[in-house]
Amino acid sequence: MISFFNVSKVYPNGVKALQGVSLQIEKGEFVFIVGPSGAGKSTLIKLIFREELPTKGQIYINGRSILRMKRRDVPYLRRQIGMVFQDFRLLPDRTVYENVAFAMQVVGAKRSEIKKRVPEVLKMVGLEKRMDDYPLQLSGGEQQRTAIARALVNNPSTIIADEPTGNLDINTSWEIMECFQEINDKGTTIIIATHAKEIVDSMRQRVIGLERGKIVRDEHRGVYANATT
Amino acid sequence: MSTGVYMQMLLLRQAYYIFQEVGRSLIRNSLLNFAAVGTTAISLFVLGVGVLLVINTNEIAKTIESDIEIMVYMRHNLAEEDALTLEPLIDNISGVQETTFISRDEALKSLVKQFGDEVEESVGEENPLPDTIKVKISDPREVNKIAAEIEDLPGVESVRYGGQDFVKKLFSLTNWVRIIGLLLITLLGFCGIFLIATTTRLTIFARRREINIMKYVGATDWFVRWPFLLEGIILGFFGALLAVGVLYFSYGALIAKIQETISFLPLVNSSAVLFRIFEGLLAIGIVMGAVGSTFSVRRYLRV
Ligand SMILES: Nc1ncnc2c1ncn2[C@@H]1O[C@H](COP(=O)(O)OP(=O)(O)OP(=O)(O)O)[C@@H](O)[C@H]1O
C-alpha cells in the first residue's frame, strides 16, 4: 500500500514539481497517472521509489515511512518495487536471460532459484523462446517485456512504469499494457505514468490526473481526460 | 538463521558475481591497469630501495661506530699515580662506557712486541710514550663533545679519535637518502593512487548503466561498491608484487656482487628482515589500491 500525505516536492532549482499531493493506492490496484508534460508524473514515481525525497509531507510504502527510512534500508524498499522505464534500460552485452537473472544476482538469490525463476517470468511475458537473444536482436516491445520480466523476477508487491510505451507503436503498446494487466490479475499493484490516451480510455482503470504538481482528479474506472478539460 | 550467517551466505553467493565483474573490468581497461600497476610498482620499488639503502648504511655506520674510541694522552711530566686519578673522572663523564688505563711502560711493551727490538734500541733509556687512557663511548655521535670535555681535564696533553668524519658523512648521506627518498615516494605514491583512482573511475563510467540498474533493482551500496574496491586492491597488490619481485632479484644479485669484491662490508641479507620489508611493501600496495578506489567510489558512486 502506498500513501502520500500532503506531499510537496521543490527541486533545488526552485521548480515546484508537486504541491500538496495526497493519495492512497491499495494493494492490487491498477493505476494510471496522467497529465501534461511537466505535470510531475515522473517526480511522483521517483518519490515512491525514494530516488528523490519530498520537501514536505509524509510517504508510506507498505507501512514504512520513506522519510524515516535509513539509507541502508533503501535497497530493501526497492526490492519490493519493480521499475520499468521508457528506454527499457537493458544491458546490451547480456542476453535476455542474463538481463533478468542480473536482478536476482544483485539481491543475492541462490543460483538454483535463479535457474528456476527466470524462465518462469520470461514465460509470463511470452519470451521463453528468446532467452538467449541479445536486446538488440529484439523488437522494442520484446525489449520492454524483458524489462518487465526483470522488474517482476524478485516478486515485488508493486510495479511502477514511467511511460513504458513511450517508445512503442500503438499495437505494441497494447501488448505491453495487456502484459501489465495479466500481472495485475495475479495480485501485483501496477502504477503507470503514461500519455497513451486511447489505452487509458479503453482500459477503464483508476486514473489520477496531475496538473502543475497538483492532483486535479482521481477516478475509478476513469478515462484519460475529462470532457470538460 | 542468524543475520550473521545469512549475510555470509549472501556474500558467498555474491562473491562469484563480484569476482566475475572484477575480472571483466581488469581485462577491459588493460592499458590503464598496466599504467596503474606500473606506477604503483615503481613507487614501491623506490620505497624498497630507499629502505634497503637506509638500513644498510645504518648497519655499516653501526659497525664502524662500535670501533670508535678516544685515546687520551697524559702530559709527560705527570706521575702515573696522578694519571690514574684521572680515570674515574673520565668515567664520570656522561656517555663514557668504559675506560682502560695503559701505562707508558705497557705502551712501550706492546710497541716492542709489535715492531721488535729495534724500537727499544732507538728509544733508548727514556721512554717517550705518555700514559694513556683508552675511552669507549656509548653514542659515537657524541665523540666530539666528550673528547673536548676530556681535553679540558687537568693533566691531559691531547686526545685523539678517528673514524668520526666518515661516520658523520655516512649519517648525512642516510639523511639525504631519507629526505629524497621520502619526497620521491610521496610523489610516486600519489601518482600510483591517482592512477588507481582513475582506473576505478573509468570502470565505474564504463559500467554506469549496470550501476544504475543495480540501484533500481535494490542492490545494497556495498554490493555495488565491492567490485570497484576489489579492483583497486588487486591493482595495488600486483603493483607491490612486481616491485617486490624486482627488488628481491636485483638486491640478491647486487649483494652477491658486492660481497665478492668488498667482503668485509656488513650488508643486510637476512631473509627475516627482507621479508619484513616485502610484507610492508605489499601492505602499502594494498592500502594504496584501497585508498585510490575508495576515492573514486566515494566521488562517482552515489548509490
Ligand atoms: N531533477 C530535477 N531538477 C530540477 N527540476 C526538475 C527535475 N526533475 C524534474 N524537474 C522539473 O519538475 C517538473 C516536473 O517534472 P516531471 O519530470 O515530474 O514531469 P512529468 O509529468 O514526468 O513530465 P513528462 O510527461 O514530460 O515526463 C518539471 O518542470 C521539470 O522541469
Ligand SMILES: [Mg+2]
Ligand atoms: Mg516524466
